[in-house]
Every structure is written in structure tokens, then in C-alpha cells.
Amino acid sequence: MVLKVITLAALVAAALAHPENIPSYRYGAPTPSSGPAKYDFNYSVNDPPSGNDFGHQEARDGPNTQGSYYVLLPDGRLQKVAYTVNGDSGYVADVTYEGEAQYPSTPRPYTPAPQKA
Template identity: 75%
Template structure:
């Protein structure tokens, strides 16, 4: 009799401890419209890296831009927006003139620490 009671208690404890999950097709929790704003930038004089990105979203309206310093010395800028189902609309521009050196840049090893 004791074994039956313990088995029944173990079964009840297992059923109560089971996590609530949403199966396929079941709706998950409802979230409000997306709203965020972020930006970052990297400028490393040692390696020559210069790039950044900023974006803001409010519901279905998203606007942003990013830039990168190309190996030929030009700065490529991309400005974009997305409004609802309009898709990703981008405008690309370049600053500066492409430069192609006649001599390759000499190799300089990265610094070593401790």
C-alpha cells in the first residue's frame, strides 16, 4: 500500500513540475510593436578599420545607415529605410577617390603582449 501511495505522489509531482510549453501552431505571448534605436562605430588607426552602423525602428518603420572604409581609400555609405511591406530601399554613395598604390604597404607585425 505504501508503494502505491508513493508512486501516486511521484506521478502527481511529475505532472505538476512539467513546464508549460507552446506546441506547434499555438500562439505565444503577445508583444507590442518593435521599438529600438542603436548605433556603433569602430575606428582603428593601427589596422585601418573604420566602420559604423545606426538604426532606429518604431513599429513597421525602420531607418538606418552604415558606412565602411574600403581598401581603395573611399568611404562607402548606405542609407536605407523599410516602411511596412515596401521592402528594403537603400541609397549607396561614395566619398573620396579610389587610390591604388604602386608599392604595397610594408608588413608590420601586430604587437605582442607579455
């Protein structure tokens, strides 16, 4: 019975302690800041020791976007994706591969990266 009284007292104290003048934070849909989006960017990474070779390019003008990206796959092929988005048409991609898949006759042993002190 004592536990019920203590619990009820704690709930009443918590309810009374909540200030009524705190604003509620509700977020609506974002509003455009200064018109339609317009940008152009690109990047690429080519690090032969690690085998990393990839990049991305994209340009947007309002509802129209076009771009491409590529990545060197572990089997030696280069995967390229060219895409467009025109308004509400959705994402339309054209995926191509360059080179032939090559697999070693014996797997390469795992070599952990050197530890930094």
C-alpha cells in the same frame, strides 16, 4: 547469425528503453511579447592604427525601419548606405561613396600582429 541476434536484441532493448511520457519539443511561430518593435541604436569604431573606421545607426517603430551604416574601404573611399524598410515594401538602400580610390604604387608588405605571451 550471432551478430544478427545481438543487433536485433540491441534494437529491441533501445526501443523498449524509450519512455513514452517524455514530451516532444515542438516550437511554433514566435508570438509578439508586448506589441510592435520599437528601438533605436548606434555604434561606431574609429581605430586609426588598424585602419578600421565603420559604424551603424538604426531606428525602428513597428513595421517602419530606417538606418545607415558606413565603412572606410581599403582603397581610401568611405562607403555610406542609407536604408529604409516600410512594412512589406522590402529593403530599399541608397549607396554612396566619398573620396577617390587610391592605390599605392607598391603594395604594403604584410606585417603580422604582435603575439601576446
